[in-house]
Amino acid sequence: MIDDIRKILGEEAKDLLTHECTTIAKDRIHAPGPDFIDRTFAPSDRNNRVLANLSRLYNHGRLGGTGYLSILPVDQGIEHSAGASFAPNPDYFDPENIVQLALEGGCNGVTSTLGVLGSVSRRYAHRIPFFVKLNHNELLSYPNRYDQRMFASVEQAWNMGAVGVGATIYFGSEESNRQIEEVSEAFHHAHELGLFTVLWCYLRNSAFKHEGTDYHTAADLTSQANHLGVTIEADLIKQKAPKTSAPGFKALEFGKTDDRVYETLSSEHPIDMTRYQVAGCYMGRIGLINSGGPSGENDTQQAVKTAVINKRAGGTGLISGRKAFQRPRREGIQLLHAIQDVYRCDEIGLA
Structure with a gap:
């Protein structure tokens, strides 16, 4: 398995598979493992029904029992229009094919x-x-507005037999205060009914693109978004993979930070940047799942690379949609399996 992963990674294999974090040491984080729920969630205020539904999630599929997660997300029919999302493979206009792919x-x-x-x-x-x-x-x-609005209720999810609910907050947007209140209330109610909670912790503000750098995926800002997400008791954090270690707080001249964030707690290496995202998730007590990103060229290589970075940083898994469903089903299954093989490979450990 490791030889196949090295082949997929190509020239980047050595750097990604041998890097050791000198920023936040691996023994300081709560790493995923078969006992993750007992070790991190059982001592919390989550009730037994939440623990049971988390156990269903963590014990299903090819990664069942490992402490890692591979999730198929398909909400693009609204977020990006159904045509833009499903034209590459019209079979996925039919919801049954989405579930079958998963x-x-x-x-x-x-x-x-x-x-x-x-x-x-x-x-x-x-x-x-x-x-x-x-x-x-x-x-x-x-004209288009970038504002997350409620389309469904916690009760509707519970009634259909769902085990959890998810939501997005656009941190940094003009609407973020309302979204924080709405989602926090929904997550509280979900926990009352025994459902786990997943938060898409995204940044959204045109000012976050500054002097040629896009700080929407800066390590410092995304880690702070994660920290806000776990504050409202998300049980999983979905975050975009960090693309820059540039000091977002300093460049944008807002908020507060500390020089040690950039000098000792993170670096330009993608594994170190992702570990700082894990730190924002209570040092890994709440799992970090990175998104797979849009489909394009070299999808398998990019997905496997993201998975290796996430796993070696202490993350919990990958949530990859468009790379999988915007192609023939067999190819989508192969891509999902390639991602999962990273987490099944014992030779890939914490950096």
Whole structure:
């Protein structure tokens, strides 16, 4: 398995597979493992029904029992329009094919809209963990606005047999205060009903693109977004992979930071940047799942690279959608398996 991964990584294999973090040492984080729920969630205020549903997620699919997660997310029909999302493979206009891809791809779970999962819940909710994305940024209103609005309720997710709910907050946006309040309330109610919670911790503000650098994926800002997400008791954090170690707080001249963030707690290496994202998740007590990004050239290489970085940094897994469903099903399954093989490979450990 390790030889196949090295081949996929190509020239980057040595750097990614041998790097050792000298920023935040691996023994300071709560690393994923088979006992992760007992070790990190059992001592928390989550009730037994939440623990049971987390266990369903962590024990399903090809990564079941490892402490790592491979999740198929398909909410792009709203976020990016159904045409833009499914034209490359029109089969996925049909929600059943989405769930089938997650099943055949060996995923721990599948997340999508209320309509997608609700349309096939009686057939599949007992076969693979569902979690419902509650809010979305719809782009049919003109002119476009970037604002996550609630499309579904926690009760609707619970009634269909889902085991969890997800939501997005655009931290840094004008609407973020309202979104924080809405999502925090929804997550509290979800925990009352025994559902786990997943937060898409995204940054959104045109000012975060400054002098040629896009700070939406800066290590310092995304880590702080993660820290806000775990503050409202997200049980999993979905975050974009960090692309720059440039000091976002300093460049944008807002907020507060400390020079040690850049001098000792992170570096320009992607594994070190991702470990700083893990630090924002209470040093890994709450799992970090990085997104796979849009589909394009060299999808398998890019997905495997992201998975290696996430795993070696102390992350919990990958949530990859477009790279998998915007291609023939067999190829999508192969890509998902390639991601999962990184987490199944014992020779790839913490940096």
